[in-house]
Structures are given as C-alpha cells and as structure tokens.
Amino acid sequence: MYENVVSASIVLYxxxxxxxxxxxxxxxKININxxxxxxxxxxxxxxxxxxxxxxxxxxxxxxxxxxxxxNIAIHKAMDxxxxxxxxxxxxxxxxQDVVSPxxxxxxxxxxxxxxxxxxxxxxxxxxxLPKLLPSPWSILLRKLKSPQQAYHKxxxxxxxxxxxxxxxxxxxxxxxxxTLLNINAIKEIGMYDDRFFMYFEDWDLSRRxxxxxxxxxxxxxxxYHGYESGANKSSRLFKIFINSAVxxxxxxxxxxxxxxxxxxxxxxxxxx
Numbered sequence: 001m002y003e004n005v006v007s008a009s010i011v012l013y014x015x016x017x018x019x020x021x022x023x024x025x026x027x028x029k030i031n032i033n034x035x036x037x038x039x040x041x042x043x044x045x046x047x048x049x050x051x052x053x054x055x056x057x058x059x060x061x062x063x064x065x066x067x068x069x070x071n072i073a074i075h076k077a078m079d080x081x082x083x084x085x086x087x088x089x090x091x092x093x094x095x096q097d098v099v100s101p102x103x104x105x106x107x108x109x110x111x112x113x114x115x116x117x118x119x120x121x122x123x124x125x126x127x128x129l130p131k132l133l134p135s136p137w138s139i140l141l142r143k144l145k146s147p148q149q150a151y152h153k154x155x156x157x158x159x160x161x162x163x164x165x166x167x168x169x170x171x172x173x174x175x176x177x178x179t180l181l182n183i184n185a186i187k188e189i190g191m192y193d194d195r196f197f198m199y200f201e202d203w204d205l206s207r208r209x210x211x212x213x214x215x216x217x218x219x220x221x222x223x224y225h226g227y228e229s230g231a232n233k234s235s236r237l238f239k240i241f242i243n244s245a246v247x248x249x250x251x252x253x254x255x256x257x258x259x260x261x262x263x264x265x266x267x268x269x270x271x272x
Contacts, residue, residue: 006032006103008086009073011066012040012047015090019226022093024050030097035080037073041065066176067192067201074181074191082183089177091226098221102180105218113185113213114206116174118165118222127227128159130217131173132264133207136254139245162271169270171217172210172263176202178223185213193251198237199244207252210263 008027012020027036036055040047041063051057056076060069070087077085084103098117106112119127132138138158145151156162160171179202189208192201209215253260 004083004103004107005035005081006084006086006099007035007037007073007077007080007082008088009037009039009070009077010088010090011069012038012042012090013063014042015047017047020047020050020090023088023090024055026093026095027088027099028054030099032097032099034099035077035082037076039069039072041069065194065197065201067196067198067205068194071191071194074183074186078183078187085181085183085186087176087179087181089225092178092223094221094223096221098178098223101221102218105216105220106180106182109214110182110184111214112216113182113189113209114174114215115180115218116216117178118217118219119175119177119225119227120222122224122226126165127175127225128155128161129175129177130160130163130169130171131203132158132160132267133172133257133260134158134203134248135257135260136245136249157268160267160271166219168219169217170210170214170267172207172215172267173203174206174215174217176205177225177227182213185209188212195247196244197240199241200248201244204248204251207263 010023027034034054038047038050038055038057040057040059041061043061045059048057048059058072060072074085084106086099102115102117106115116129119129121127141151141154163169189212193204196204206215
C-alpha cells in the first residue's frame with residue numbers, strides 16, 4: 001500500500017461495456033488503494049451501475065470534450081489530496097501491475113511531471129507513441145504517408161523509432177491513452193486546455209509540462225491499447241481533428257516556432 005494518495009480517471013462516451021469492464025478489472029486487481037473517477041459524457045447514464053466503493057461515477061451529458069472531462073476528475077483528485085493521477089482510455093487494459101512501478105519511478109525524481117508506459121497493440125506489437133514536437137508538415141506528411149522515401153525518413157525520427165525499445169527517456173510528446181500525472185506539477189503548469197474538444201489536448205499538456213518538468217517514456221511496463229483512429233474513418237471526427245490541429249498551431253506557432261526546434265534538438269541529443 002502507498003502512503004501517497006493515488007487516483008485515476010476514465011472518460012466515457014457510449015463505450016462497449018465489456019471493454020470498459022476489462023480496464024476496471026485491470027485497475028482493481030492490483031494491490032493499491034486507488035480511487036477511480038468515471039466521467040461519462042454520454043447522453044444517458046447507462047454506466048451508473050459501475051459505481052461502487054472506490055469508483056465514483058459522474059454523468060456529464062453536456063459533453064465538454066475529453067480534456068475538459070478529465071479536468072473534472074483531476075479537480076476531484078486534488079480535493080481528495082491525490083499525489084499521483086492516472087489518465088486512462090477506456091480501450092486500454094493491462095495484465096501485470098503497471099501502476100506500482102510507474103509510481104515508484106516517479107517518486108524517485110520530483111522533476112518528473114508525466115510518464116507513459118510502453119503501449120502495445122492487441123497483437124503485442126509496439127505503438128510508436130513517444131514523439132518529437134510536431135510541425136504542420138509533420139501532421140500533413142503523417143496523414144499522406146507520401147512520398148514514401150521522405151515519409152519513412154521523417155517518421156523514423158519524428159516517432160523516435162530508432163531508439164532502443166527498452167530505453168527510458170525524456171520525450172516532449174506523450175500520448176494521453178495512459179498517462180501518470182504528478183499532481184504537484186499539474187498544479188503549477190495547469191490541467192488540460194479545454195479549448196481542445198478532442199485530439200491534441202495531450203500533446204498540448206505534454207509540451208507545457210516538458211517546458212518545466214521531465215515527460216518520461218517508461219517501457220519497463222506495458223499496457224494494451226485497442227487503438228483505432230476515428231479521424232481516419234469519420235468525417236465528423238476528422239473535422240474535429242483539423243480544428244484541434246489549427247488550435248494547437250495557433251497557440252504554439254505554425255512554421256516559425258524556435259522553441260520547437262530547440263526542444264526537439266535537445267530530445268534527439270539523448271540518443272547520440
């Protein structure tokens with residue numbers, strides 16, 4: 001058991017019950033006293049039956065977005081006195097305890113603001129989610145995947161694919177599908193920017209955190225993520241993706257972003 005208070009949040013929207021039950025089971029089969037917040041953005045409160053001891057259900061049908069919903073839980077976690085908070089997607093699960101090793105690693109260094117474990121596809125292959133800070137060209141090239149020679153050269157560096165898979169390192173972009181937050185750091189740099197309804201809110205938070213704290217990729221433990229890019233399959237989600245991309249680059253700079261170049265150069269220097 002931890003002397004520190006640990007919490008987690010999952011944002012729901014018309015999810016598959018079996019999938020959701022799997023991640024809740026993963027969380028509560030480990031030997032940690034953890035408080036879980038389920039923030040349900042669905043129109044109906046069909047998941048209220050999941051509320052039990054240690055699980056708080058909050059129905060939020062106004063659906064303010066992914067980051068804004070997690071902010072509700074993070075506020076609750078702060079009121080609870082939480083030291084460490086996990087942001088978890090409903091399509092994630094794990095078979096071994098990933099929570100304890102991540103907390104133990106973060107506890108050793110107060111300058112760690114965020115952490116992400118290794119993320120696996122359901123077939124066990126690795127999702128390349130640690131990244132450099134994006135430019136508009138990064139987003140375009142990643143979507144087009146052509147010309148192929150330029151794409152492969154770009155993606156290898158942008159997604160840090162040449163870095164040894166077992167290496168722990170400080171990367172400027174972490175995925176929001178399974179993230180450990182240092183609450184003290186969050187109090188300093190702020191929570192998710194709720195201008196991002198969905199997409200880019202995790203990249204924005206990573207960038208702000210990386211300015212003052214370490215944002216660590218921690219492949220010593222792993223989780224499974226049933227990743228499926230909705231933006232590639234739904235015109236509505238693609239529009240949200242584009243709007244969020246525009247918001248991100250309006251905030252941080254489009255083509256003239258000297259900080260991006262400096263941060264990416266520093267990140268790459270770890271591997272020389």
